[in-house]
Structure formats: structure tokens, C-alpha cells
Amino acid sequence: MDVKLLTYLFVGLSFALYIGIAIWSRAASTREFYVAGGHVHPIANGMATAADWMSAASFISMAGIIAFMGYDGTVYLMGWTGGYVVLALLLAPYLRKFGEFTVPDFIGSRYYGNTARVVAVICLIVVSFTYVAGQMRGVGIVFSQFLDVDITLGVVIGMAVVFMYAVLGGMKGITYTQVAQYCVLIFAYLVPAIFISMLITGVPIPQFGLGAAVADGSGVPVLQRLDDTLAELGFSPYTEGAKSTIDVFAITMALMIGTAGLPHVIVRFFTVPKVSDARKSAGYALLFIALLYTTAPAVGAFARLNFIDTVHDNAYSDTAPWFRSWENIGLIGWLDKNGDGAIQYAPGAPFEGAPSFATERGPQGERLVVNPATDSANEVYVDRDIMVLANPEIAALPPWVIALVAAGGLAAALSTAAGLLLVISTSVSHDLIKKTLARGISDRQELLYARIAAALAIGVAGYLGINPPGFVAQVVAFAFGLAAASLFPAILMGIFSLRMNREGAVSGMLVGLGFTFAYIVYFKFVAPELNTAEHWWFGISPEGIGTLGAAANFATAFAVSAFTRPVPAEVQALVHRIRVPRGVETPHAH
């Protein structure tokens, strides 16, 4: 069977599975819709959390980013896993004990009032919509690349599938589809990784293959070979970074505490029966995530080596078919600057911006790039995102592996989109409508509002996926920075400080959010030409500024709370209560 037919088959079968699960697990009450009734097994919740967390960015982009950043890719590897330690030790068990439905619920109750609740809802909606637009775009790209479907139609199909299980099943439907999606995506990630590790090193386990010798009889380890090869081409070594130590530190910290403060991750821990289950479940979640995250650096290094071997100093007419197929959709571009007919790979951009192509082709059949050339020796443009998607082709793997990768990419994007859409709709129906605007509504009415909000959110997400604002990729840094600087400190102080009052927490959130937002907007949009290390505060890039934002949040909160009214006794009692596991209750239907 050819690749396209197999891809249709794999994607079709996986979609049928997700929809089947949606019908089987319809939610009948708000408790089922919001927290899957509160009786998800910790291991199932671990898988669901892993799928929820690992998005199109983790599945498609991360290994490619690492391939080109080398050591600096560490910020993503540690930042997006280390956050689970913070979550498990400092937040998840206590929020589970608190026993309500949403993150704004906790902030509203702990800081006694709707001001705190509404500020939390705003943070949540900004963070979650930023994310979800990217996921829908990922769905569109996979569809258009592997199935020859128009991006718009791809996004609409994706929306329809998410609609089925998110609107019908709520958290219950999402949980069990995410378990299935985790299995699909991890299988789809590991199979090509194992094949490629075998191919390059002869070692089947990629985590060990990364340290093994290249299988050409030379006995040189992979990373050594990569460092040497890159040095020959004029790059800095793969195993050493280009970013400053303080920036790597700040970005890693912002990603870690941002992860711990992301609402769609936190709510997953509301679905397990007990406090002790929430702790264990975080361990399983990280275990399942680490399967992909420890494989990604191996995939990245192998991909870079493979890429250089197949591309550098080879004539265009001798390149592998994958080079031409990705050139055809504009994610690879070659400009023969020195006119020798061969492709040279070197540091620096080959030409300005992403490639624009002339209608006619060059002497070897290549697409002619019309962008103005730079004076670097580099002649080849490559979009980092193609590394994982192109890997099976680069390694000449069988067609079913390529089809599997398509299904895996869709599973990663859809599972994250569904989790995000759920927290958006929940915060609208529960925190804004039920707890703020229309207090008297019944459980059935609230459930209806939740479904309407989910449907609307899917519509907005789909619109953003089809018409992405030009800055989607850039705003992703926002989501983590904002979560780190606003929600994370407020939740943490709410659990660990008996003295933190409403005035302190609200002013802390506003200062953290405002500072981080202003810094990112200034360097990304107002004065992008100044976005270099010498202009940054303390040498911290906008990606890492959430760390300073969080520090500003803590400092403001403690200063303000020292001079304002103390915490009421019943709120102190609430804090004492969430600190002990005994007496956990499943959130009851309101």
C-alpha cells in the first residue's frame, strides 16, 4: 500500500477510536463534565496528563529545535519536565484536597472574593487561547502535508472531532480519549526513533544510542562526531550552548514554574479519587512524558547528523527525494550562491526571511529562491519543524511508519486542544456564569452553558488556526511567562502562607502579569530591533522574563500583605484543611 492510503487508514482508525470513546463516555452531570466524576485511576490520569501536556510543539517541533540548538535545547527538556516536580510537591495534592472544579475556584475561595477569581479567569483565558491556536494550526499542517487536504479543511475536520468528544463527554470523554491518544502518539514517536538509532549507531534504545559510537566502524561517539562535523563547517559545538548561563537559567525556571501554573495541567489532578493518588499520578505523568522527552534529544542529534550527511556538498540532483518533497511545500529552500551546483551548509541564514520562489525552476530542477542573499556561506534554508516529520523519510523507513507519524502528530495536537478548550469553557460556565454573574442556576443549566462555551471556544480556536495572527509562534513564550508570573505564585502562597491575604495576592498577580506582559510586548513587538542581550535586564531574554515576573509577584504580595488587613479566620481554616489529606471529598454537583 502506498503512504497516502496507509495514512488515511491510520488517521481514520484513530479518529474512529476517539469518537467511539466519546459516545461511550458521555457526561451526565457537571461533576462528570468538569472532573470526570473524580474517579480516574492514577495511571490513566498520568497518561491523560501526558497527552494533555505534550502538544504539537512537543511532538513535531521540539526535536527539530534541539537539533539546531544543541545544548541550548536543554531549556525545553528540563523546563517542561522539571515543572512536574514542582507541581507534585507544591501544588497538586493540596488543590486536589481543596476539591473544587477549577483553578479560579481555588484562587477565588482562598483570596475570598470575585476580584481574585476574575483576575485568575483572565490569566487562564489568555494563556489557554494562545496555546490552542497553535494546536489547531498543527492539525492543519499535518493534514495538508500527509493527506493533501487543504489546511482550512484540515482544521475544520480537527474541530469536528474535538467537538464530538469535548462537548459531549467533557472531562470524562477527554480523559479516556487522551489515554488512547497517548498510546498512539508515544508509539508513533518511538518507532521511528528506534529505527533511526539502529541505523546510525546499531543501538536500538535511542537514549543509549545518543551516547554510542557511530556505526561506521570509526568508534567515534555520536556527539563527538557531531561536534567535529559542526566545527568543520564553522558552527559552535553541539554540546556547548550559545546562550548565556543566566538566560538558560531564567528560561528553564520560567518554563518549570509556568508548567506548574498551567490550568489545563492542574485540573487533570482534580480527576483522581484521593490526595495520595494526585501525588502518584504526577509521577506517572512525568514517567510517560519522559519517554518522549528523553528520546527527543537523541532524535535531534541523529537528525542533525543525518541532515548534514545527506545535504552538505552534494549536488542538488543527487539529493534524496525528501529534500525535494519538502522543498515543494516551501519548508526547504536552496540558493546556489557560489554557482557550483552543490549544496553548501554553513552557519547563518542563507537569505533574508522564509523562502519565496520564482515560478520557473533552475538547471537541476530546483526551485529558484528570489529572496536577497546574505553574505554567509550557507546556501540552504530548512524549517526546524520538518525534522520529526521528515525523519522517517530521511531514514528511508517503511511507509507505515510515515503514516504512523501523521496519526501521532494529530493525536498530540488534538489531545492538547481538547484539554485547553475544556478549561476555557469551564472557567466561563463555572467561574464567570455560575459563581459571578448568575449565581442561582441549576446543575443542568450550568452543564448546558459549559457545552455552549466549549462549542464557542472550538469555533474561536478554529478561526485562529485558519487565520493565525502573525505572531502565534512568538506569543507561545507569553503563555509560560504569564502563568509563571501570575497564577503560580498566587496558588503557591495560598497553600504555604497563612498570612497571604487578598490584597497581597491580587496586587502580586497584577504586578507579575503586567511586568511580564510589558517586557515581552516591548521586546517582541514595540522595539524588536533592541531584542538582544545587551538591552535585556540582567541579560534575561523575553522567554525567561517570567522568572523575574514571578519574583516581582512574590515581593509585591508580601509587601502589600504586611500593611493590609489579615486573613479572615475561616480562610485560615481552609488553608489548614487543605494541608491534610484526611477528609477528601469529590467535588459535588452544585
Added chain:
Amino acid sequence: MVRESGEVVRDEHSGISERNRAYWRANLKLGTVLLTIWFVVSFGFGILLVEPLNRIPFFGFKLGFWWAQQGAIYVFIVLIFVYAWAMKRLDRKYDVHD
């Protein structure tokens, strides 16, 4: 979460008992130890000390690079399971288990 006055009073009473205070102190101690390890393996070995550690070869890796892209993640997993196990013991010891 103040639902009915009876529940709050009961909880307030148990919330400030000596047993719960001791439990909380033990919890904080455990958390501090584990988070120190978390910080040392990631920010310490993987970032601040990466250059000196990179001079040490480790199964085909430079040691600092290995901590940054592999080792720290393995330790993270172990830390969470150790925490879950140790907390379960504390829960029972102080009779606050769920």
C-alpha cells in the same frame, strides 16, 4: 469553601491540632530535601556547573551535557515517586491519611 458552619468549626479545630502541625513540619522538611536535589541536578549540574562537568566523559557523553538532556529528567521521576511514597508513610504516621 465555607458550606455549613458545623463543618468549618470541626475542621478548624482539627486544622490547628498539634498532630497536624507536626505533620506539616515533617512535610516541609521532606519537600525541602527533595527540592534541593531537584535544584542541584537541574540548575546545578545541568546549567551552572555544566562546563566543569563537561570535561568528564560519561558513556560517550560529556557529563554536564548528559545531566542537562538526560540525567536530570530521570532524577525528576524518581523524586516524585519518592515523595509520593514518603508522604504516604507520613500520612499514616500522623493518622491524617485519606
